Amino acid sequence: MGASQQELLSLFPPGTVLDRDGTLVIAGCSVTDLAERFGTPALIVDEAALRGRARRYADGLAARWANSRVAFASKAFPCTAVYRLLAAEGLSIDVAGGGELALALAAGVDPATLVVHGNAKTDAELALAVQAGAGLIVIDNFDDIDRLEQLVTGDRRQSVLVRVTPGIRPDTHAAVSTGQEGSKFGLTLPQARKAIARLRASDVLRLDGVHVHIGSQILDTEPFVRAVEAVADLGTFDVYNVGGGLGARYTYGDTPPSVEEYLDALVDAARRGLPRGARIMIEPGRSLVAEAGVTLYRVATVKHGEPVFVAVDGGMGDNLEVALYGQRFEATVATRVGGGDPCHLVGRHCESGDLLSVDVPLRDPRPGDLIAVPVTGAYCYSLANNYNGALRPPVVFCRDGEARAVVRRETYDDLRRRDLP
Ligand SMILES: Cc1ncc(COP(=O)(O)O)c(C=O)c1O
Numbered sequence: 001m002g003a004s005q006q007e008l009l010s011l012f013p014p015g016t017v018l019d020r021d022g023t024l025v026i027a028g029c030s031v032t033d034l035a036e037r038f039g040t041p042a043l044i045v046d047e048a049a050l051r052g053r054a055r056r057y058a059d060g061l062a063a064r065w066a067n068s069r070v071a072f073a074s075k076a077f078p079c080t081a082v083y084r085l086l087a088a089e090g091l092s093i094d095v096a097g098g099g100e101l102a103l104a105l106a107a108g109v110d111p112a113t114l115v116v117h118g119n120a121k122t123d124a125e126l127a128l129a130v131q132a133g134a135g136l137i138v139i140d141n142f143d144d145i146d147r148l149e150q151l152v153t154g155d156r157r158q159s160v161l162v163r164v165t166p167g168i169r170p171d172t173h174a175a176v177s178t179g180q181e182g183s184k185f186g187l188t189l190p191q192a193r194k195a196i197a198r199l200r201a202s203d204v205l206r207l208d209g210v211h212v213h214i215g216s217q218i219l220d221t222e223p224f225v226r227a228v229e230a231v232a233d234l235g236t237f238d239v240y241n242v243g244g245g246l247g248a249r250y251t252y253g254d255t256p257p258s259v260e261e262y263l264d265a266l267v268d269a270a271r272r273g274l275p276r277g278a279r280i281m282i283e284p285g286r287s288l289v290a291e292a293g294v295t296l297y298r299v300a301t302v303k304h305g306e307p308v309f310v311a312v313d314g315g316m317g318d319n320l321e322v323a324l325y326g327q328r329f330e331a332t333v334a335t336r337v338g339g340g341d342p343c344h345l346v347g348r349h350c351e352s353g354d355l356l357s358v359d360v361p362l363r364d365p366r367p368g369d370l371i372a373v374p375v376t377g378a379y380c381y382s383l384a385n386n387y388n389g390a391l392r393p394p395v396v397f398c399r400d401g402e403a404r405a406v407v408r409r410e411t412y413d414d415l416r417r418r419d420l421p
Contacts, residue, residue, distance in 0.1 A: 003361060005018065007252055008330065011291075011374040012024070013027065013292050013374075022335060023334060027047065027400065028401030029398040031372060032335065038394050038396050038403070039394070040393075041312070042395075043376060043380065043393050044293065044295070047397045048400075050086075053289070054085075057263075060259055060263045065280050067278065067280070068279060068281065070091050070092065070281070071094040071283045072091045072093050074093055074103070074104065075094075075285060075382055076288065076290075076382065077285075077289045077377060078103050078382055079395055080103055084107045084109075086288075087109045091113075092135070093115070094116075094244075095114055096118050097125055101125070101128055111135065112135040113135055115134075115281070116134045116138060118138075121144060126144070130152055130158055135159060136159050136239075137158060138160070138241075139163060141187065142195065148204070157204055158206065160207060161207075161209050162187065162199065163210075163212065164230065164231060165183045165187065165189075168214045172218050173327075176215050176217055178215045178216075179212065179215055186212070192234060207237070208238050209237035210231045210234050210240060212230060213243025213245060217286060217327070219257070220257070221262055222265075224245070225266070225268075228242055228269035231274075232270075232274050236278075237275075237278060240280055242280065242282055246287035248291055248375055250329055250375045266280070285378060293377025293378070294373065294374050294375075294376060295318060295372070295393070296334065296372055308341070309344050310344070316351065316385075316387060317385055318380060319356060319373070329360075329373050329374075331371055331372065332363075333362050335369065339363045340361040340364065343359075343362045345362070345373075348390070381395060389415055391411065391414070392410045394407055394408050
């Protein structure tokens with residue numbers, strides 16, 4: 001027997017309800033109307049849910065540690081509307097590389113609030129960051145230091161953090177674990193100590209502090225506490241940026257710590273180990289945006305057999321999380337929510353790995369039905385691709401019954417645009 005309506009609704013943005021016909025209504029917008037107006041697949045974002053989450057993070061951290069900053073790890077959802085919304089909520093912005101930097105600037109983000117990351121930053125990317133006046137550049141390797149020392153000229157000293165790899169392996173998918181020994185990211189603790197000594201002697205770079213990010217989709221507070229302890233051991237700094245990584249609740253059995261439980265654990269560790277006046281920064285991505293997003297698909301065909309395949313008009317072109325990390329997603333027929341028998345919800349792409357959800361209960365799925373997949377606000381937009389000529393879906397912001405596209409659907413002309421005669 002499939003999940004109950006209440007269980008399913010608990011995975012959708014807060015305030016999602018069913019109308020009298022039993023159809024999902026997200027932020028006051030019926031998904032039937034949304035699909036008619038914007039087509040499918042479409043990534044629907046509940047704007048109030050996104051703002052609410054940003055406030056819980058920013059207010060929650062400030063209440064526990066006054067000198068603090070929340071930076072949105074924009075790789076989780078790098079479109080200008082999201083940058084704009086989260087910057088307007090007072091968040092700083094973390095960018096990985098020149099593309100996200102350019103998008104953030106295009107969205108009007110104050111460069112002083114940018115944190116620039118990357119394990120392989122090019123000269124051009126570093127130059128762009130310095131010229132733009134990026135507030136913090138995170139040193140990931142000694143070549144970053146060499147390059148920045150060449151690039152930074154004039155009176156301004158560029159503020160930097162040193163990223164350390166503390167040897168912590170959180171319980172998450174290997175592809176999104178970054179803090180363990182042997183990680184390609186950051187410097188080991190002994191290397192970090194050398195980088196810190198070198199930066200303290202630099203005339204053009206100003207060492208503001210240290211950075212650690214141990215991975216993503218972490219469902220336990222303990223590894224975060226250990227990460228704070230690891231950076232505390234490196235010495236006294238103005239800034240301790242302890243990264244992102246809190247998990248989202250994708251499925252019924254997931255029990256990630258709440259934002260408040262996570263902040264409690266971090267700040268308790270900070271009170272034990274960090275200097276009182278220091279600034280604490282965090283960089284949530286997934287847990288900030290995942291739960292505000294829902295993807296709508298249209299069923300193209302149902303193949304009855306063992307198993308039953310329900311194939312939709314999207315798939316790994318708009319949600320690569322399943323194929324990349326084996327992330328579990330739930331789903332429902334948007335007009336018949338809850339109950340049903342297990343089906344394999346699959347995409348339209350030419351790969352057997354193009355599975356959106358295995359054994360997901362769907363009630364009487366038929367061609368033409370709308371399928372809603374909740375918790376797609378993180379990394380689905382950013383990892384979207386044109387496999388099999390798929391057109392990347394629009395992003396639709398919904399609020400109080402009003403919907404507006406903030407990213408349009410791609411067209412076949414877009415597919416041709418970069419090809420030269
Ligand atoms: C440096 C850094 N900070 C923050 C994040 C955000 O992580 P998450 O989306 O899991 O919160 C990432 C993601 O990989 C990252 O690389």
